[in-house]
Amino acid sequence: MDKSTKRRLQIINILSSNDKWYTSEELASELSCTEKTIRNDIQSINLDLPNGWEIETIKGKGIYIKKPISASINEIRSLFVRNSVTFRAILYIQFKQIKNISGLASALYAQEQAIYKLLGRVEALLNSYSLQLKRGPLQIIGREFDIRLLCCDMLDVLNDHTAHTLDNWPFENISFSKLKEIVTTTTDKYKLFIYPATTNKYIYFLATMLYRIKKEIDLNLNSETRKRIADSHFFKISDEICNEIENVFNVNISLNERIAFTLSITTLPYYSFDETEKSEFLTLFYNKKTSYYNDMYQLVERLEKNLGIPLLNDEDFLYTFQSQFKRYSLVLYSIEKIEPSYPLDRYTNENYPELFNQVRNILFEWTNERSYPELTKDGVAKVTLNIQATKIKYDMVKQNILLLTSNGPGVYRYISTKLIKEFGHKMNILQPKQGDFEPQNLDKLPIEFIIADFQLDINTVHPVIIIDPTLTQRDINQISILFHSSIDHKKNRHI
Numbered sequence: 001m002d003k004s005t006k007r008r009l010q011i012i013n014i015l016s017s018n019d020k021w022y023t024s025e026e027l028a029s030e031l032s033c034t035e036k037t038i039r040n041d042i043q044s045i046n047l048d049l050p051n052g053w054e055i056e057t058i059k060g061k062g063i064y065i066k067k068p069i070s071a072s073i074n075e076i077r078s079l080f081v082r083n084s085v086t087f088r089a090i091l092y093i094q095f096k097q098i099k100n101i102s103g104l105a106s107a108l109y110a111q112e113q114a115i116y117k118l119l120g121r122v123e124a125l126l127n128s129y130s131l132q133l134k135r136g137p138l139q140i141i142g143r144e145f146d147i148r149l150l151c152c153d154m155l156d157v158l159n160d161h162t163a164h165t166l167d168n169w170p171f172e173n174i175s176f177s178k179l180k181e182i183v184t185t186t187t188d189k190y191k192l193f194i195y196p197a198t199t200n201k202y203i204y205f206l207a208t209m210l211y212r213i214k215k216e217i218d219l220n221l222n223s224e225t226r227k228r229i230a231d232s233h234f235f236k237i238s239d240e241i242c243n244e245i246e247n248v249f250n251v252n253i254s255l256n257e258r259i260a261f262t263l264s265i266t267t268l269p270y271y272s273f274d275e276t277e278k279s280e281f282l283t284l285f286y287n288k289k290t291s292y293y294n295d296m297y298q299l300v301e302r303l304e305k306n307l308g309i310p311l312l313n314d315e316d317f318l319y320t321f322q323s324q325f326k327r328y329s330l331v332l333y334s335i336e337k338i339e340p341s342y343p344l345d346r347y348t349n350e351n352y353p354e355l356f357n358q359v360r361n362i363l364f365e366w367t368n369e370r371s372y373p374e375l376t377k378d379g380v381a382k383v384t385l386n387i388q389a390t391k392i393k394y395d396m397v398k399q400n401i402l403l404l405t406s407n408g409p410g411v412y413r414y415i416s417t418k419l420i421k422e423f424g425h426k427m428n429i430l431q432p433k434q435g436d437f438e439p440q441n442l443d444k445l446p447i448e449f450i451i452a453d454f455q456l457d458i459n460t461v462h463p464v465i466i467i468d469p470t471l472t473q474r475d476i477n478q479i480s481i482l483f484h485s486s487i488d489h490k491k492n493r494h495i
Contacts, residue, residue, distance in 0.1 A: 002085065002121070007031055008041050009080045012065070015055065016073040021062035038063075048079065081157050085110075086121045090140070090154050093122075094147075095170035095211075099137035126150070144217045145260055151208040152264070156201055171207050174249070179203045182244045190237050198268045205264045206241070209257060210249060217256050219263075229259050233326075238262040267379075278319050285318060296325050299366055306362050307355070309390055317390045324383060345377035348384050355391075359384045399483060400428045402445060402462075404452035407469055415471045419451075422476055423483060449482055 010031055015022060024035040031038070042055050042063065049055070052068040053076065067073065081087070085108060092098045092107050105112045123133045129150045131142035140147060158168040169176055183202045187194050194202070221229075229235055238261045242253040276284070288294040300321065304311040311317055349356045360380045367375060403419070405412045416429045430447060442460050449463040450456070456464060463482060467475040 005080060008045050011041055012076055015065040021064045023062045085118060086125060087154055087157050089118055089122050091158060091168060093138050094140055094151060144215050145219060148208050152201060152204040155204040171211055174207050174210050176203060178248060179206050182241055186237060186241045201268055202265060205261060213251055217260050219256060219259060229262055234266050235262045281319060281322055282315060303362055307358060311390060314390045317386060320386050345381040348381035352384060352388055355388060356384045398426060398428050400430055400447045402447045402450045403429050406454045418471050
């Protein structure tokens with residue numbers, strides 16, 4: 001991606017990150033350029049924006065990006081990335097068999113002198129895939145699996161998935177619609193819901209596999225790892241898809257090809273309708289029933305010990321992590337990509353740098369001990385955000401209150417709903433149980449205070465607020481004062 005395109009993409013990222021007006025001075029300072037450059041860039045960006053989008057510039061107010069409520073900012077990022085001449089150059093070299101500078105210049109409608117500079121950017125991108133560019137003749141060289149991943153990513157970047165037809169489908173004898181039919185039929189059978197973008201990535205990898213089927217793909221896996229992959233749920237899906245492709249396209253797909261496809265799809269997002277029930281998973285996990293669950297338990301235990309966060313007690317974290325672990329335990333290749341244009345790892349590293357680095361170091365040690373290659377930064381970021389969710393959960397100061405009403409369940413629900421609307425997730429409303437009204441039991445309840453619409457005839461250590469049977473605004477104001485003073489007291493105890 002050339003410098004000006006990258007800067008314009010950065011302008012879009014900044015404007016879309018917060019719902020506010022920016023000054024040209026702020027943007028120029030952030031991007032180390034002049035205000036005149038910012039103004040020129042915004043004019044250029046506005047020319048390419050789809051209907052409904054606009055970057056407004058109002059004197060005395062600033063710069064603001066307007067977008068339709070049903071549109072995603074990623075739509076604009078993708079537009080800029082698709083127009084990248086760097087990706088188009090790779091497409092021509094890899095699929096159009098353009099072998100020399102003059103041919104590439106002609107295909108891109110550029111001067112030959114500009115192509116030499118462009119090839120420097122191509123080499124930088126290839127380097128992130130551990131690949132190289134050979135210049136005489138033009139050829140991308142390196143490990144076959146990495147070349148396949150590059151091709152898959154390039155096709156994903158260059159095609160607009162919202163359009164009815166693909167502008168950059170370089171395979172004349174390979175039907176996109178037929179591959180899509182095979183993928184969707186098989187994944188539906190295995191109760192796997194894959195998003196449209198994920199479906200396309202399956203197809204891109206399969207099409208590239210068919211295009212390069214004569215190139216031997218050597219994954220350098222030992223027999224134990226091959227067996228582990230072959231026993232996985234992902235391999236069953238991969239194997240069935242490959243069997244169907246063999247029949248339709250009259251090719252022979254080796255075990256190595258099937259394993260490579262398995263590895264590629266483990267990194268893609270999906271939603272499974274056939275996941276293990278949460279209670280069943282927790283039993284298997286805590287009892288370390290298999291080597292898989294034992295490995296996972298040891299990793300969570302290490303994360304908990306090093307981070308000081310009680311992860312083993314957070315069932316939501318564990319259930320989410322097992323889905324992540326299922327994917328990552330098979331991913332044996334680290335492909336650090338410069339793209340996509342809005343990487344999750346950048347967001348995580350900017351917002352939670354300390355936790356991101358801690359998690360990365362822990363996972364590096366863990367994979368190193370087991371002779372696994374290092375997990376990608378994208379993978380580290382997703383684990384980090386899962387852990388951050390647990391931190392947020394434990395950091396939230398929740399107040400347990402006992403609600404007592406005398407007008408039956410309908411009024412109880414009405415008052416509790418009004419309280420939840422007012423205080424949100426910060427309040428836990430407990431219902432009384434048998435024996436709670438005995439003084440010694442009431443004092444032991446883990447509550448901050450009691451809300452009741454009648455006078456209690458017993459003494460208690462807990463503060464009591466008496467409310468109107470319909471909960472007036474005055475009642476809410478009084479509860480708010482006690483509620484927030486209780487929060488402040490609880491926070492001070494943890495300082």
